[in-house]
Amino acid sequence: MTKPDLKALIRSFNDATQYWVNILNSKEINKVTPSKIEKPLDELLKLIKLIKAHTTKVGIIFKPETLQKQEQTAYNTLESLSESLVFTVSVLSQLNNDKNNSNIYYQEILDQNRLLIESNVDLSTELMHIYEDKTDEGRLVSIGKIWSNCDSIISLLENGALSLLTNKIKLSISLIDDGFDEFSEWAKNPEEVDDTFGFSDEEDDENEDEESLSEEDLNKLIEYSGKWVKKIELVKLLIASFKKSLPKSTTNSQIDDIYDLQKNITILIDKFIVELMLNRCSSKEIDTITNDISKNSITLAKLAESIHNDKKSTWYSTWIIKYD
Structure with missing residues (x-):
């Protein structure tokens, strides 16, 4: 690996994550080549757990004092994170083509993964700042956001569509209650x-x-x-x-x-x-x-x-x- 390679990888990581965010925002996930996995939801769960682990390693290796001594390790770690995100988007594309999925469940999966990838866009910006400055001031605020995003998706995938529906119903009841109590008093x-x-x-x-x-x-x-x-x-x-x-x-x-x-x-x-x-x-x-x-x-x-x-x-x- 030459010295500029890590910088080029960070830029590529930024370009890719921003592109995927645009794809998800425009609801054009079908532009991404879908994976061909027998159990895409199970695979997605594995990938999200992997992304959380890779992100943790990125947070450790990209500390300015560590980065200066281990650029090759930093390159390999970021490359692994990037590859996991590529596979994740391809699985999302496969799920989009699966008409057997619950629509609200798939949309929630899509929305939460969009938030995850947006956090990775922020991460790429922070990584470039740390790489270029290489000072002790480097902080990766987005790492915590990515952990939180991953935890939410893991919970969503492990609990399933029925649990999501229950949460949506609880919200609806709360919305009805907001106006109904006052209406009941007014009706008298x-x-x-x-x-x-x-x-x-x-x-x-x-x-x-x-x-x-x-x-x-x-x-x-x-x-x-x-x-x-x-x-x-x-x-x-x-x-x-x-x-x-x-x-x-x-x-x-x-x-x-x-x-x-x-x-x-x-x-x-x-x-x-x-x-x-x-x-x-x-x-x-x-x-x-x-x-x-x-x-x-x-x-x-x-x-x-x-x-x-x-x-x-x-x-x-x-x-x-x-x-x-």
């Missing part, structure tokens, strides 16, 4: 105009008297709001049931369907609460939203009913009856 007395969402302005304040509801309209709104408080509580129970109840036999396509349905329901509930609290009356738009909430929720319950072959299936049948 919607005559109290509370600018929860910051829609009011000075003109609204001046016309506040004109916006007062008649006793008949107020009673209708209280009844309507109360009805939907109960329905949303049932929907929350439905979505929450997926946190623990899904059998391991649940297919990847079913996982994607569950994710899409509960995500749509969460968005629709948020829209419904905002619209009703803002307008304080039903409307064609609100009717459309509530119809979509009901349609998606019943579809989700029926999907769960078909997935289970035990008494849990009866729970979903009962839920549908209660909701209707």
Whole structure:
């Protein structure tokens, strides 16, 4: 190895990692030649563990005082890291072509690997700085980021798609809770105009008297709001049931369907609460939203009913009856 070789390798490492980040950001992973491995997810797990180990060695060998004495070792170590990343991207490309994978699971794998490669771009910049300066000030901040990225991917791969779905569902429930508690209180007395969402302005304040509801309209709104408080509580129970109840036999396509349905329901509930609290009356738009909430929720319950072959299936049948 000649003296400029290590510098050239660092530059090549920077170019390659930046190219892969661009590929992943543009969702053009199909431009990368896919690997042909029998079990790509198992291979990806091995590669990520290998990348973490190589990164640890890079952190040790690229200390300025060590680098000056062991440039050949530094070259070999960085080359090994680079090769592992090449194989990783080719496995990601193979997974992209595998239609049997859960879409949300693959997208999460892709997103987390993009973050990993972005951290390696930062690493390449730091390595060049250390190589050119060779001072005791050299610090590899990105090493810690890469370790964290690797740990997240390892956890994702070891726990699988069902665990990812559970985490997504927990987030959805949290998002529903953010607006639902306030909506439940408001539903008891919607005559109290509370600018929860910051829609009011000075003109609204001046016309506040004109916006007062008649006793008949107020009673209708209280009844309507109360009805939907109960329905949303049932929907929350439905979505929450997926946190623990899904059998391991649940297919990847079913996982994607569950994710899409509960995500749509969460968005629709948020829209419904905002619209009703803002307008304080039903409307064609609100009717459309509530119809979509009901349609998606019943579809989700029926999907769960078909997935289970035990008494849990009866729970979903009962839920549908209660909701209707």
